[in-house]
Amino acid sequence: MTTSRRSFLKVGLFGAITLAAAGGIYRALKSPTPLNRFALDNEARVALAAIVGAMLQGALPATPAATDTAIAHTMEAIAGLPLATQKEVQDLFGLLTLGPTRRFLAGMPDDWSVAKREDVTAFLQSWRVHRIMMLQAAYHALHDLIIGGWYADEATWASIGYPGPIKELS
Amino acid sequence: MPTRRRGHPSVTPARSKNCRKRISTLGTTCIAQHISNPVGTAHPGFMKEHRMTNASNNPIVDPIQAGLAAGWKVIDAANLTSNLTLEADVVIVGTGAGGGVTAEILTLAGLKVVLIEEGALKSSKDFKMREAQAYPNLYQESGARKTKDKAINILQGRTVGGSTTVNWTSSFRTPPGTLNHWQTHYGLKDLTVDAMAPWFAMMEQRLNVIDWQTAPNENNDILKRGADKLGIPNKLIRRNVKGCWNLGYCGMGCPTNAKQSMLITTIPSALAAGATLVTHARAEKLQINNDTVDELLCHAMDASGLTLSGKSIRIKAKHYVVSGGAMNSPALLMRSKAPDPHNLLGKRTFLHPTVISAALFEQEVNGYAGAPQTIYSDHFMDTQAIDGPVGYKLEAPPLHPLLFSTTMAGFGEQHATMMKQFNHTQAILALLRDGFNENSVGGTVELRDDGFPVLDYNMSDVMWDGVKRALLTMGEIQFAAGAKTVYPIHELATGYTTWASAKQAIETLPYQASLTRVVSAHVMGGCTMSDDTKLGVVSSTGHYHGLTNVSVHDGSLFPTSIGANPQLSIYGMTARLASGLAEKLTGKPAPKLVAPV
Numbered sequence: 150m151t152t153s154r155r156s157f158l159k160v161g162l163f164g165a166i167t168l169a170a171a172g173g174i175y176r177a178l179k180s181p182t183p184l185n186r187f188a189l190d191n192e193a194r195v196a197l198a199a200i201v202g203a204m205l206q207g208a209l210p211a212t213p214a215a216t217d218t219a220i221a222h223t224m225e226a227i228a229g230l231p232l233a234t235q236k237e238v239q240d241l242f243g244l245l246t247l248g249p250t251r252r253f254l255a256g257m258p259d260d261w262s263v264a265k266r267e268d269v270t271a272f273l274q275s276w277r278v279h280r281i282m283m284l285q286a287a288y289h290a291l292h293d294l295i296i297g298g299w300y301a302d303e304a305t306w307a308s309i310g311y312p313g314p315i316k317e318l319s
Numbered sequence: 320m321p322t323r324r325r326g327h328p329s330v331t332p333a334r335s336k337n338c339r340k341r342i343s344t345l346g347t348t349c350i351a352q353h354i355s356n357p358v359g360t361a362h363p364g365f366m367k368e369h370r371m372t373n374a375s376n377n378p379i380v381d382p383i384q385a386g387l388a389a390g391w392k393v394i395d396a397a398n399l400t401s402n403l404t405l406e407a408d409v410v411i412v413g414t415g416a417g418g419g420v421t422a423e424i425l426t427l428a429g430l431k432v433v434l435i436e437e438g439a440l441k442s443s444k445d446f447k448m449r450e451a452q453a454y455p456n457l458y459q460e461s462g463a464r465k466t467k468d469k470a471i472n473i474l475q476g477r478t479v480g481g482s483t484t485v486n487w488t489s490s491f492r493t494p495p496g497t498l499n500h501w502q503t504h505y506g507l508k509d510l511t512v513d514a515m516a517p518w519f520a521m522m523e524q525r526l527n528v529i530d531w532q533t534a535p536n537e538n539n540d541i542l543k544r545g546a547d548k549l550g551i552p553n554k555l556i557r558r559n560v561k562g563c564w565n566l567g568y569c570g571m572g573c574p575t576n577a578k579q580s581m582l583i584t585t586i587p588s589a590l591a592a593g594a595t596l597v598t599h600a601r602a603e604k605l606q607i608n609n610d611t612v613d614e615l616l617c618h619a620m621d622a623s624g625l626t627l628s629g630k631s632i633r634i635k636a637k638h639y640v641v642s643g644g645a646m647n648s649p650a651l652l653m654r655s656k657a658p659d660p661h662n663l664l665g666k667r668t669f670l671h672p673t674v675i676s677a678a679l680f681e682q683e684v685n686g687y688a689g690a691p692q693t694i695y696s697d698h699f700m701d702t703q704a705i706d707g708p709v710g711y712k713l714e715a716p717p718l719h720p721l722l723f724s725t726t727m728a729g730f731g732e733q734h735a736t737m738m739k740q741f742n743h744t745q746a747i748l749a750l751l752r753d754g755f756n757e758n759s760v761g762g763t764v765e766l767r768d769d770g771f772p773v774l775d776y777n778m779s780d781v782m783w784d785g786v787k788r789a790l791l792t793m794g795e796i797q798f799a800a801g802a803k804t805v806y807p808i809h810e811l812a813t814g815y816t817t818w819a820s821a822k823q824a825i826e827t828l829p830y831q832a833s834l835t836r837v838v839s840a841h842v843m844g845g846c847t848m849s850d851d852t853k854l855g856v857v858s859s860t861g862h863y864h865g866l867t868n869v870s871v872h873d874g875s876l877f878p879t880s881i882g883a884n885p886q887l888s889i890y891g892m893t894a895r896l897a898s899g900l901a902e903k904l905t906g907k908p909a910p911k912l913v914a915p916v
Contacts, residue, residue, distance in 0.1 A: 184626075184769075186625075203730070203731060204730045204731065205730075205731075205735070206730075206731040206732050206735065207731060207732035207733075207734070207735030207736065208734075208735040208738060225451070226461075228455075229454065229455030229461035230460065230461050230463060231460050231461075231625060231771070232625055232626060233767070233769060233771065234460065234463070270731060273730055273731075277729075277730075277810055278810055278811065278834065282468060282469075282470075282832070282833060283469075285833040285834075286468070286469035286470070286833065289469065289833065290469075292725065292730060293463065293725040296724045296725055296730065296734065297721045297724060297725040299724070300720040300721055300723075300724040300738065301449075301450050301451035301720065301721040302451070303449070305720070306720060308738075308739070309720065309738045309739055309741040309742075310739070310741055310742045311687065311720055311741055311742070314447070314448030314449070314566070314568060314574075315448075315566065317378075318379065318447075318448065318566075318574045318575070319447045319448045319449065319574070
């Protein structure tokens with residue numbers, strides 16, 4: 150995370166927002182360092198915990214253990230992506246966890262650790278239909294990685310009535 | 320291999336259905352019946368062989384493991400400790416529909432063939448019907464490959480067998496209208512319906528393309544019932560399967576080796592005849608010297624398939640066949656700086672942009688169970704000019720938790736509520752025929768800084784018009800079949816409980832990228848075939864214009880989309896091209912492909 154934070158800061162907040170409007174945020178954040186696997190630092194984990202709570206509301210039990218499971222599955226989903234895509238997800242969490250961009254781009258007034266559920270839901274809904282295509286894409290990435298990761302886990306299958314593949318061959 | 324092939328293709332509906340129900344309680348007894356007697360043909364050697372070759376409890380004979388044990392030449396480049404140099408008559412980049420067919424024909428013609436595959440060699444022992452494993456292991460970019468604007472998700476295989484290992488087995492000959500369009504607009508005079516028919520027939524026999532005898536699952540039958548009620552003609556889809564169990568997990572790799580993919584047909588045949596397969600090898604560049612390729616440079620991947628291991632593979636051959644599939648084939652040629660005087664390479668890349676309508680039913684649908692695609696309608700292809708308003712083909716997609724949950728729009732309580740109705744949800748898809756209307760020109764493959772291909776594809780207004788008509792058709796069919804609620808997959812849509820409300824909504828929704836869910840499982844074009852060098856980069860014999868020893872054999876050749884699931888089009892086309900190449904290289908008639916008895 151530190152690498153992407155640093156590269157983000159290099160671009161500067163004003164520049165970043167301008168570029169975001171142009172849909173060029175990811176390219177602007179491209180770091181010259183070799184591609185690495187996605188890593189979840191503490192701040193990003195706190196943000197993701199808040200986001201999975203809203204994304205999976207109604208499916209995710211309200212326990213810290215369930216949140217940890219959902220985060221772990223999201224991480225597994227990210228781990229299969231090409232490193233260039235993992236870098237984009239890393240940059241996304243860089244944006245989400247940096248105070249000014251969290252407030253201006255995500256519209257989240259509070260730190261993620263005290264974020265209200267309705268604010269997180271409003272943030273997701275705003276990105277879902279945002280006029281900036283790149284933020285819509287970011288919503289879809291969160292949607293697919295979190296929701297897909299959750300329902301890929303066979304522990305969730307009973308909750309949707311899916312019996313799973315025949316056991317003898319699986 | 321020989322024992323497995325004794326199976327007869329058709330499974331009687333009654334047996335299949337009963338056994339599917341009994342299987343969980345009776346377990347291996349029923350499985351043994353299924354295998355040893357799927358259709359009344361005895362497999363005397365089966366259980367014995369199973370005990371000898373398979374240490375687990377899995378009763379399926381794995382032809383790949385058997386072949387490896389028998390000494391096939393397979394090199395996993397992830398294990399290389401030093402750089403590797405190989406020589407061959409022909410090197411084939413890619414092991415999908417085009418590469419697989421080409422490999423078998425050239426090898427049986429007596430040529431020394433090396434096959435290059437970026438993915439891993441996986442086989443039925445690995446196919447556990449779990450999306451969490453299947454997508455990262457078997458698909459390009461973990462099943463999350465996207466267009467440049469990230470608005471269209473693209474499913475493409477990356478494993479030995481390519482997309483044929485993970486496709487849904489739907490088998491259609493290239494529609495006559497498509498071939499006619501190519502003759503008229505791309506000068507492909509040799510590609511008449513009659514001229515292509517023997518190639519399709521040969522591949523249908525080789526890959527056991529059959530009329531599917533088992534009753535459609537409910538997911539498909541709803542499409543049929545709704546269409547019937549509205550007077551929309553529909554038909555049964557032919558499938559390339561032999562002894563299919565009707566499980567429904569084709570997209571995760573066939574666990575029973577019933578699907579006659581390249582993985583278990585042409586590639587084992589080529590390997591048994593002496594071909595070499597290199598897996599975990601990314602073809603980086605054809606080294607071009609004037610108008611001739613000297614060698615192919617590949618990078619070894621590590622076992623994860625995500626990073627390069629640092630080792631390289633260089634292959635010298637007399638001839639180079641590019642069969643990486645659309646996007647990957649033009650990208651390899653672009654990285655190689657192949658001649659492209661008219662700036663055509665990577666252009667006209669098509670997707671069959673696909674939109675989805677989900678619907679809730681009173682009864683259980685269980686869209687995960689049973690052959691995924693068995694009913695289709697070409698009514699909205701056939702009833703209008705091929706280059707007029709964009710036509711669409713109707714089919715049903717299989718529903719599995721990961722793909723289904725990510726496809727359904729929205730999040731939170733509303734999404735969770737839809738998920739709880741998983742077993743009662745049905746879905747229809749419409750794949751749009753892009754590339755025929757003059758305002759549907761497809762996308763362009765570009766190279767990112769790291770050499771990866773990315774497809775810049777914009778949906779034009781004529782495509783969005785097709786999307787709207789397709790969503791209307793699908794919703795109407797679903798209500799006609801008794802749907803309680805219909806969900807056009809669009810971020811601004813919701814569930815509609817009457818046809819009138821759905822119709823009104825679909826007619827007024829904004830059709831824009833990312834708001835409307837568009838997916839693709841059929842990437843085509845980018846190395847357009849035409850004997851006119853101003854129109855295409857590859858000749859009608861498959862040779863790349865301006866290079867003496869390079870051919871392209873895959874779906875990237877198609878000057879438009881196919882207008883049907885493309886696998887059989889690729890098989891037939893590349894069988895024709897590979898046979899011509901074999902004759903050119905050997906001076907002898909090419910071998911005919913025949914399914915083993």
